[in-house]
Amino acid sequence: MSGPASIKDSFVENIIRLIDDNLGNEQFGVNDLAKALGVSRSQLHRKLNAVVGKSTTQFIREYRLGKAMDMLKNNEATASEIAYRVGFSSPTYFNSSFKDYFGYPPGEVKYRSSIPTEHNNESHVGINGVSASSYSGTFARNYGNVFSKLNILVVLILLITVSALFYFFFNMPKENSLTSVGAYDLGHTAIAVMPFENLSNDEENQYFVDGMRDDIINHLSKVKSIVVKSRQSADRYGSSDLSGLEIGKALNVDYMIDGSVQKNGDRIKVIVHLINAKNDTHLWSKDFDRPFEDVFNLEKDISTQIASELDVVLSPIEIQKIEKIPTNNKEAYNLYLKGKYFTYLEMGEYKNPEENYELSEKYFKESIEKDPTFVLSYAGLAELLLCKGYPSVSEADYLKAKYYAAQALQLDSSLAEPHRVMGLINMEYEWDWKEAEKELLKALEIDPTNASVNIEYARYLIHVKGDFKKGREFIERAKKLAPVAYFMYIVSAEAYLLTGEYTLALQDANETIEINPENLWGYWIKFLVYVNQGKNDLAIKQLVYSWGLLPNTRVNIDPMLAVYQKDGIPGVFKWINYLDIEYAEDDRTFHNAYWIAEKFAVLNDRENTMKWLHIAYNKRNSQLYSVKFNHFFKGMRTHPEFIEFLKKMNLGGYENHHII
Numbered sequence: 001m002s003g004p005a006s007i008k009d010s011f012v013e014n015i016i017r018l019i020d021d022n023l024g025n026e027q028f029g030v031n032d033l034a035k036a037l038g039v040s041r042s043q044l045h046r047k048l049n050a051v052v053g054k055s056t057t058q059f060i061r062e063y064r065l066g067k068a069m070d071m072l073k074n075n076e077a078t079a080s081e082i083a084y085r086v087g088f089s090s091p092t093y094f095n096s097s098f099k100d101y102f103g104y105p106p107g108e109v110k111y112r113s114s115i116p117t118e119h120n121n122e123s124h125v126g127i128n129g130v131s132a133s134s135y136s137g138t139f140a141r142n143y144g145n146v147f148s149k150l151n152i153l154v155v156l157i158l159l160i161t162v163s164a165l166f167y168f169f170f171n172m173p174k175e176n177s178l179t180s181v182g183a184y185d186l187g188h189t190a191i192a193v194m195p196f197e198n199l200s201n202d203e204e205n206q207y208f209v210d211g212m213r214d215d216i217i218n219h220l221s222k223v224k225s226i227v228v229k230s231r232q233s234a235d236r237y238g239s240s241d242l243s244g245l246e247i248g249k250a251l252n253v254d255y256m257i258d259g260s261v262q263k264n265g266d267r268i269k270v271i272v273h274l275i276n277a278k279n280d281t282h283l284w285s286k287d288f289d290r291p292f293e294d295v296f297n298l299e300k301d302i303s304t305q306i307a308s309e310l311d312v313v314l315s316p317i318e319i320q321k322i323e324k325i326p327t328n329n330k331e332a333y334n335l336y337l338k339g340k341y342f343t344y345l346e347m348g349e350y351k352n353p354e355e356n357y358e359l360s361e362k363y364f365k366e367s368i369e370k371d372p373t374f375v376l377s378y379a380g381l382a383e384l385l386l387c388k389g390y391p392s393v394s395e396a397d398y399l400k401a402k403y404y405a406a407q408a409l410q411l412d413s414s415l416a417e418p419h420r421v422m423g424l425i426n427m428e429y430e431w432d433w434k435e436a437e438k439e440l441l442k443a444l445e446i447d448p449t450n451a452s453v454n455i456e457y458a459r460y461l462i463h464v465k466g467d468f469k470k471g472r473e474f475i476e477r478a479k480k481l482a483p484v485a486y487f488m489y490i491v492s493a494e495a496y497l498l499t500g501e502y503t504l505a506l507q508d509a510n511e512t513i514e515i516n517p518e519n520l521w522g523y524w525i526k527f528l529v530y531v532n533q534g535k536n537d538l539a540i541k542q543l544v545y546s547w548g549l550l551p552n553t554r555v556n557i558d559p560m561l562a563v564y565q566k567d568g569i570p571g572v573f574k575w576i577n578y579l580d581i582e583y584a585e586d587d588r589t590f591h592n593a594y595w596i597a598e599k600f601a602v603l604n605d606r607e608n609t610m611k612w613l614h615i616a617y618n619k620r621n622s623q624l625y626s627v628k629f630n631h632f633f634k635g636m637r638t639h640p641e642f643i644e645f646l647k648k649m650n651l652g653g654y655e656n657h658h659i660i
Contacts, residue, residue, distance in 0.1 A: 057308035079106035195238035199262040211337030219303035230482030248277025332370035339363035378408035416447035451482035463626035598632035
């Protein structure tokens, strides 16, 4: 026999020989197999998939299981002993894999083999005499048996029928478009990458440990069939005493990944573990020891091996994205990790904000100096500048952020983050709604399981377009992707507040407080809910408690209570505005022109409402995009000057909207 068929047979036989030679070696995997064959991992995957229709990991696992079946039928050893003989790291993992594949546990093999069935008498001859069980059961029969012409005809008819059904299903008219949640299935496998432990002698290497973990998260997020929970969600359980089963249930994931990183000099040692979150069993672990110069290949190898262990077949495009090196300058990369680390400290923990922001900006800029083509540093710097002055970002900073985001997009438009940042700039500072939607949709197209992208698009749908139904769908999606990220619940609670669903608004506000009890935003939402419900004393308790959390706001409590006793809730709104206006530079106030306009609107002071809205407009206030459907401005919606203001912002009127 000669020609292409014999070449394919020889290729598979070589793979089988190599697996046999390393059958008891649990560390022998895709990388080792590819190296032994003299091909790249991606070449091996594509060629094997073309021949047998399976991923390399799947082929290896099923072959090992097939060999185990032979051994069990021949009563060569106990199931536990056989598990190790065929390269499984634990009998528990072997038992679950065996049952998943054959439909019954290893202990039943002897009993089932003794029962005569048509399957016991069928031929198990595969390619060139290799047994079908060694070919992993059904795989060998599908690939190696010689079909009659009739069987081939039947198979072809079935394939055509199935193809037609698939075509009909996937081309049916759907209400889902690119802007619909249905267009973005949450995927088949949900994982959480837990915080990695820093085993380095230098505690300051934590930035590097966090950076490696983030890169692995980003790599895995590029695989469409994997949903990676947000970093913030996993962080909450990093030092938890809960079991893996409890954490997995809380995060609603199938698998968890944890590990440790040790960076000493120019060497990096990483240990990675894969855990089944449904039963808290350890599935796989591997040690990596590489020079720092090989850090990108190290991250790529970790990510692809995790994907392989999850039986995920990577497409050529996904492989290309994962293998893409962000910069050839390792020092630029190191500085970028430091910049991101200090940005995250501020955004997540509110520690030394000014100092952290300065360090972040310094490291990002130094990174760009080392490599002017390093896209991630431009994107990181753009986001930092928007966070730095929130909620009143200066015009200079937002224009700089726009410049850096544009630079990132010019260098590489295939990343979601620069599109997301550009979408935010167009929505929050330039009020270019068309461009905002275009950029946010592009970010969604690139990374549909990015929680931040989903929540930003939800804000656009709700506050700019007034599409509360579709916006709610994206909010719920973001909450699933980031189940313990407080900002998701803030947006959700505010959306419920807009639609008058106060009980649900309170639930989500309480969720934000549980997640981040020192952030005052959730308490303010509760205050507004209780005010709308007429529960004024409960509302005031929210202010008293939350202001008492911080030394700079604690001094406001007694004077506010005195005003409440005298003038009620309207007096409190008026007093807060007085404080914010007269003590604008004081750290006990939250001076923001838009927020001041909101409270004047509640007081039905239309003149001051418009005055401060125009101030917010001139200052390019980042909150102004939400003015049209904001519940504070209910009483302004028929006011001619307010309608003109909306038109000035290209938001239009209320003709086509049902307003709560």
